[in-house]
Amino acid sequence: MHDARYESAVLDLLMSHRSIRAFRDEPVPAGALREILRAAQQASTSSNMQAYSVIRVTDRNLRSELAAVAGQQQYVVTCPEFLVWCADMERLRIAAGLEPSDMSCNAEAFTIAAIDAALAAQNAAVAAESLGFGICYIGAIRNDIAKTAALLGLPPRVAPLFGMCIGRPDQAPLMRPRLPVQAVLHENRYDASAYADAVADYDNAHAAYLKERSGGRQSAGWSEQMRERLTRPPRRIGRFLKEQGFELTD
Ligand SMILES: Cc1cc2nc3c(=O)[nH]c(=O)nc-3n(C[C@H](O)[C@H](O)[C@H](O)COP(=O)(O)O)c2cc1C
Known part of the structure; x- marks a missing residue:
């Protein structure tokens, strides 16, 4: 399958990814979580802005409330670690000593923050998988993005993007094929x-x-599933982002 001249443990790891939705009832050791987060932080970041924050959700009740937002996906509650990755322009504002009106929080700023968060999260995902953990991203926390933000106490200029379950896999799902x-x-x-x-x-x-x-x-074929997916009513996050201080029309 692989070109034998280009083999590496990292490639093997990347090529064996599959989302995990059932976890063993075993904590992720603090040292492992620290390394996962350090790997996340070492991802490339636009102009070194590091425009993201991660909320580690350890409170079971809070997990249940987030699971309710996320269409009752129970692994949000049962996974050993649940991280919520957020676009964050607020820490930059505080660090730079600026008033909100002094800085731009436009579509470009939101895009930078969302990219930074996604790159850091994917580094965390790969780091976790390299240590034998499984992960699943949870975009469904945006089903009610304002509720998620309120539950997590997010200030203006911070928006929740997706959650991530991490833990020892208790299943070995088939790998999902990708487009050619x-x-x-x-x-x-x-x-x-x-x-x-x-x-x-x-x-x-x-x-x-x-x-x-x-x-x-x-x-079902993929295109059939996508037809169903694309014609469903979409999540609506525009108003929340505007109220949160992101001016996406600019
Ligand atoms: C940003 C993002 C959000 C996702 N949200 C969910 C989710 O809410 N629930 C879920 O079970 N899987 C979720 N997934 C996992 C995808 O369904 C999965 O990655 C995709 O179907 C490919 O399967 P694989 O990861 O097993 O290869 C999400 C993935 C991404 C990247």
């Missing part, structure tokens, strides 16, 4: 001409994956 690389890689200019074939191939691979995972009960 020619569907996502373009050379010099955007080119959609490879999509039809690539998506057809991927639909077959995805249907086979789902069939195996569900014991034959499901066999």
